[in-house]
Amino acid sequence: MTEAERHQQIVSMLETRPFATVRELIDALSVSPATVRRDIEKLHDAGEARKVFGGVASISHAARAHALPFEQSSDLAVDAKRAIAARAEMLCRDGDMIMIGGGSTCHQLGLRLAARPLSIYTNSMPLAAALGTYGACQITLAGGTLHREPGILHDAHIPAPDFFASRLFLGAQGVGAEGVMESHPLLPKATRPMLERADDVIVLADSRKLSVRARFVNCPIERISTLITDDAVAEEDVRILEDAGVEVLIASASGEKT
Template structure:
């Protein structure tokens, strides 16, 4: 940061804001103390998988608003599946005190709900994968069926929900078979991100909950594919 500040003749705050903007746009990667060039895959237009702790701090307010709207889709007595990821973590926090049955494979969310929640909690069995922060078994069937499966996305486009991490793809596919409806929680940045693998095609998605940065073109693309789009706003608590 100091070197960029001296070379560009701007304040440290300006450098940090520009680093955040470039990082969120996927043009380079934010690292401790500065910024780093992307690897070959990222330069070719394919997003890299951010560590959970890094992704958690991006677009936080949009994620909270999306989670708040998604929580209104859950009724008392429902059984829901909440996937790993930072936006889904915010949803789990919103649902912690609700009279529902909640299944999650998210290590951070399971830890939070065990300390703060009163909902009926079922945690996925299997091996703990610290990155991407989920618990998953390659052989054990999911012992749960839900009215809704809530999941995030690294990227979202005409192909569907995209993820770089193969384990996330596998877990999304497995859990998608265990719910009546699939609801994607993704801020509008995700519509400009292309990841390596398609986890679910658009035809499997019932609803997208996103923020008001969604472009008209992307909204039309989603609606033409039969996806219901719900826009979160700051008025939702």
Template sequence: MTESERHKLMLGLLRDQPFASVRDLQAYVNASPATIRRDIAKLHASGAVRKVFGGIAAAESVSGLDRLAARPFTENQMLEVAAKNAIADEAAKLVKDGDAIIIHGGSTCYLFALLLANRNVRIYTNSMPLAATLWQNGTCHLTFAGGDLYREPGIVFSPKAGAPEFYASKFFLGAQAITPNGMQESHPLIVKETELLLQRADEVIVLADSRKFGARARYPIMPLSRIGTLITDEGLSEANHKMLTDAGIRVIIARPGPENS
């Protein structure tokens, strides 16, 4: 098989799935790991694909990434579900029975919270969808933020309330965008609420699928140095992996299993 034939097959594979590992590509085009890595380097250099941690991902335009930051909760629920479920699974492993934790709004955090619904944990949240689900289907101890409901982000917030009287060992939150300058959000109320909750948690754990890297949002929320652990998917680029580890962040790569596919 010629190089151009391999490249055509590899690009065709990415039309059916967002990510392909080196092992996937080896089997798909029947080539050695060294050949696959050379192909990846050439396709990445041409802009046809993105070189990511362990393989390649479909190329995305900057404008598409910009639009990502403005999507409401209900729309984000439908995106990258397998990756988000895998991230949620990894996050649940970090929670011990008896823990008091804060879980922010967001579609990945919502899936994570479902895994804790019937565990012996204390959860504080400002997410209306999350609180409603845990109330109906859970047995965990739940503390809910007070204030007005802001429907687009799905959070409850009171500008006069101040930081809650809840202290957590871990604060789990999602991200609209992650850059070398830190995390960014598109809604100012999320920024204000997060700043208050950061005062009440020992460790910050970010749940963010790889689409969030390179995205842009309007408001800075925290520097990378404030993040202890970040859980993402296999689409994370090598450059972004290095950016995170250089900032002292523990990076966990979540790999979807058959049940999440």
């Protein structure tokens, strides 16, 4: 198989899937790891694919430019979200007081923490309902009106929590040099009280989110301590965040070490 034929086969694979690992390409093309990595590099330079951690991604696979309701978002990138949640759980110590925001990736983290001896404050109604039914951890709910589309509780007249949390885990519609971005105008208002009461802000966002630029800044970049994403993230996106002082942790959704 010639180099051109290999490149065409890789591009064809990415027409039906967003990401292919180095191991999958080795098996599909019957070539060495070094050859696959050279092919990925050339496709990236030619603008035909994106070089990412652990493999290659389609340049046409971008996240939606508008926010989805919680129920719809929960069905997208499930493996990546579970891997991110598993990595985030490692940052939680028994006895911690933590805050968890709304969104499907944060929901996955909350489910993993359900039986842990720690205290969780959340404004997510779906997470509160799940923890109330299946959890053993202590739960504190943000007060206010239920806003069904983002699935959160909020009331502008209710003050910030009267305690400080060691960590705030925050989801995102988009992540970039500005910070965490959202399309729903309510979310920055609902997040602000938690930002005022958290030592560290840890953003949980699958790699699709790093190509999205939404309208409202939910959390400025300088407030973010850590971003946890999956191994389909583009290297240039990681560099932008690391240059801004954000620690980037990569969770392997493909099952490979990266």
